[in-house]
């Protein structure tokens with residue numbers, strides 16, 4: 001604890017178990033706290049800071065946008081919405097986009113699309129298949145879709161209309177939905193983030209696409225955390241060669257500027273009509289410019305390839321260094337979405353990494369998670385490993 005970072009704020013609502021530092025500025029993959037201490041950022045604001053901090057091309061573009069328009073209203077056309085929608089449509093193979101401000105908002109919109117899709121067919125109580133260990137946000141509907149009882153505790157009654165199944169088990173899904181005419185959609189993360197970096201298997205995704213087509217269900221993929229180039233493709237499901245019907249996005253899309261989007265394919269693109277959904281801030285010019293510039297810079301600077309290459313360096317390097325170490329279970333993920341699973345709760349590693357000058361997170365109690373900016377260099381990845389591997393080894397040795 002430092003003199004200038006109070007343990008609890010007297011005025012900010014106490015909703016986060018915060019670690020006791022306050023960050024003041026950043027450059028690339030490095031940030032500095034209010035006391036001048038430097039940290040290497042292997043968390044990227046939880047998969048948000050795609051381009052790192054103070055990016056030389058993004059910041060001037062946003063400065064320019066501030067001098068033009070920050071916000072107008074969705075009463076009017078917003079040409080930057082058209083530009084960003086086109087960039088997303090081209091990269092996803094889908095057709096239309098709705099803009100909002102966050103991941104949970106994008107997921108709320110997706111769930112409303114699923115319900116209206118049902119109602120439009122005369123299904124009065126539409127149901128959506130969701131997954132164990134899923135995380136979709138903290139609004140009442142999205143926490144109901146989330147598969148973590150801790151997130152739901154204290155907020156009942158939950159929203160009804162969800163059927164929960166395990167990941168990667170097509171027979172379990174068939175059994176859970178057999179003879180149920182109310183099912184309208186399947187909703188999942190390609191790689192679960194908060195749930196512990198748990199990937200859907202490629203063949204499962206392909207089976208699921210087939211099943212959705214056979215049954216007339218919407219395939220709705222929450223790419224809020226695993227999307228926007230993090231896995232080395234624009235969207236993580238593209239590794240399976242499938243295209244969803246609905247895809248919520250947020251986090252990395254604006255490189256730090258709050259933004260959310262729901263991308264829809266032909267089956268879902270015309271379900272919302274004027275008056276069905278909206279929001280004051282969604283699609284404002286500042287956020288749209290952030291999205292447009294993020295995508296252009298990612299493309300120009302080869303950041304998808306970089307995510308694959310640096311992700312491989314980290315996964316191979318950490319996997320080899322921890323192989324055979326008692327208590328190390330597995331390293332998994334794709335590109336720069338990496339989970340290192342230990343055989344015991346390891347939340348303390350977040351603080352120890354901070355002390356050593358590294359930003360990481362621990363999720364699902366026992367999974368060290370890395371979500372660095374997609375601009376990370378090989379030298380920086382080496383530095384991450386040089387700090388993290390000894391920390392994990394020491395932790396496991398202490399507790400053996």
Ligand SMILES: Cc1ncc(COP(=O)(O)O)c(C=O)c1O
Pocket residue numbers: 102103104105107135136137138189193194222223224225226250251
């Ligand atoms: C997969 C996924 N969906 C939705 C959300 C919620 O996004 P937000 O925090 O922007 O509401 C998150 C946040 O961690 C997420 O990882």
